[in-house]
Amino acid sequence: MLSLDNSYNEVDLKDFDRKARQLSKLESITYCVEPKFDGGSISLIYENDFLTRGATRGNGVAGDDVTTNVRQIRSLPLSARFSDYGLQQVEIRGEVLMNKNSFKKYNDALIEKGLAPLANPRNAAAGTLRIKDPQEVRRRNLEAFVYHISDYTLLPGKEIPEALKTHAGSLKLLWELGFKSPVNEMRVFDGIDLVIKYCLEFEEERDNLPYEIDGMVVKVNDFDLQDQLGMTSHHPRWAMAFKFKARQGTSKLLNVEYQVGRTGSITPVAKIEPVFIGGVTVSSISLFNEDVIREKDLMVGDTVLVERAGDVIPYIVKPLAELRSGDEKKIKFPHHCPVCESKLFKEEGEAAWRCVNIECPAQVAERMIHYVSKDALDIKGFGEANIKKFFELGLLKDIPGIYKLDFDAIGKLEGFGAKSIEKLKDAIEQSKNQPLHRLIFALGIRFVGETTAKVLAQKVNHLLDLKQLTQEELQTLEDIGPKVAGSIVHFLAMLII
Ligand SMILES: [Zn+2]
Incomplete structure (x- = not known):
């Protein structure tokens, strides 16, 4: 797989355009611009409409065979009707990503286990591709974006389809066949000035995307012209990466x-x-x-x-x-x-030191903050700041206290009008209608994330029924091992309701 030359500013891009125009003797060149995904590079081969091979970039010549792992990526079709376009074998380049949301969840789980989280989604995606456990790969919710058809052979008697005459056309073809390609983000421009403008605009938007990008890719749109421009010893002359500012x-x-x-x-x-x-x-x-x-x-x-x-x-x-x-x-x-x-x-095999005092004020406050949070009971109008404030003032001592708040006393606090108190009352009332799995998750039992909470909620009708289950019975449930079961029993034993 080839690497692109990098540019860091307008001048570099203008220089790239000038050289391309000189070589091609054209007055103006049409470019396709798209986001540069920041993940792990992959190469995919489809033969007779079926995905037959996936490889990482490796050293650029030989990569690792990751076919089994690549098959776990839901956004990557296992088969696609390339034959409708007269194509027999197709080689596609793409990038495997972990979106920001999945990355956060993955890291939260690592932190919960007392492990250091991964530095960035790029490492998370590239590392996941190489692990030897396909089911774990599936759980991590990778996504794949494809952005280049690097090679193909035609079925006998077929001609090159119209879509494969331009880069933008090939991205549309991939999209129509069910791949994620950047058709919504890509733009085709005549001349470099609009390309530069779009790159700079997109840099402003990068934080609003669900996944990480580290720049834009500018490619000559016409494939014949790409061939004509060719390569230097290191990089294609028809493409340039525009790197965003380093962070x-x-x-x-x-x-x-x-x-x-x-x-x-x-x-x-x-x-x-x-x-x-x-x-x-x-x-x-x-x-x-x-x-x-x-x-x-x-x-x-x-x-x-x-x-x-x-x-x-x-x-x-x-x-x-x-x-x-x-x-x-x-x-x-x-x-x-x-x-x-x-x-x-510090428990053996864990990285984190722990305060094991369940009444430690810091833990009590953090448990309440978790309890009202969006993914738990979602009590709007509470928030971290208010929990801490009420806790420090002695207006709130524990989770049951949330349902026995002294609203007269709160009404006397600065910043609490009748309206905000009504809202808070409503939100607390509504939280009683949340499904059981949310309540279980909200309790903040160690090792019990949203998935395990759902498994537990399916087993019982009422929270207190969980107390009847032994550690052995808990271990018969899906995804619950001795460590998780032990933590649940330990927690419920201390739960006084
Ligand atoms: Zn403590």
Whole structure:
């Protein structure tokens, strides 16, 4: 698979256009512009309308055979009627992605297990393609976008279809055959000026897309002209990548604070000198667990390289060790909970230290925040800020307290008019009608995500019925192993309703 030459600004693109016009002796060239997906590159082969092979990019010459994994991608058709266009064998290039939503869910699950999350969706997608467990690949919800027909053979007696005379035509053909190709995002322009304008406009939009892109691809639209322009020793002369601005910056690590999560896990958070990256000021970055600090060899006082990809959480790539003065200080992970001062514990095979005091105020507040959140009972008008406020003022002590709020006292607080109180009352009332699986998920039992909550809700009619189930009985349910079952039994034993 070939790599494209990169451009970073208007001047580079104009230069690319000038060279293409000189070589072709044309006054103006028609280009097709589309987003440059930021995932793992794949090559697919369809023979007689069936997907027969999928490979990664590898070193550009030989990639890994990932046919079994590629078949797990729902947005990729296992068969497509290429024969309708007179095509016998087709080789397609594309990009495998994990969309921002799936990426967040995947990372949340890693964090819940006390593991460090993946840095970006690109690593997540490329890494998933190489794992040896096809069912796990399916669970991770990869998507595939295809953007190039790189080779084909015709059925006997057939001629090249009209669609395969231009790049835009080939993208439409793929779309019509059931592939995801960027037909909605692509534009065809005459001349480079409109191409540049579209690239710059699209850069503004990148955060609104459901998946990551790191630039745009500009291609000569006409395939004959592409052939005429040919290649340099490294890159095609008929295509150019326009890279968006890098989302990296350097800052100084000022301090590390420790946050207590809903299940007691202690998360170190780096406080850095505010740095402006990709349109946002970053001053606080999660370091996830002690191992991350050790692996990256971070010290307080370090100059650090920070990256932020889209609306993905920012992360520290590495410290710039060569800039150390000798005054940097080792980071000492605490032995006691920063909130309730209980001794911290670490289970074997886990990366996170935990506060195991179930009444730890930080955990109680986090559990309530989770309880009212959108994917749980979705009590609008509550939010993190209000939960924390009521909790600190002693107006709310635990989850049952949500249904016994003293609205007279809340009405006296600043910012709470009659209207907002009515809204909150309504939302709390409505939460009683939420389905059981949401309630189970909302309780924030360790290892019980939305899927497991649904499995449990199917088994019983009432939350309290769960208490009747033994660990062995729980383990007979789908996707519930000893660890999850143990956590459920442990939690319900402490649940006093
Ligand atoms: Zn604690």
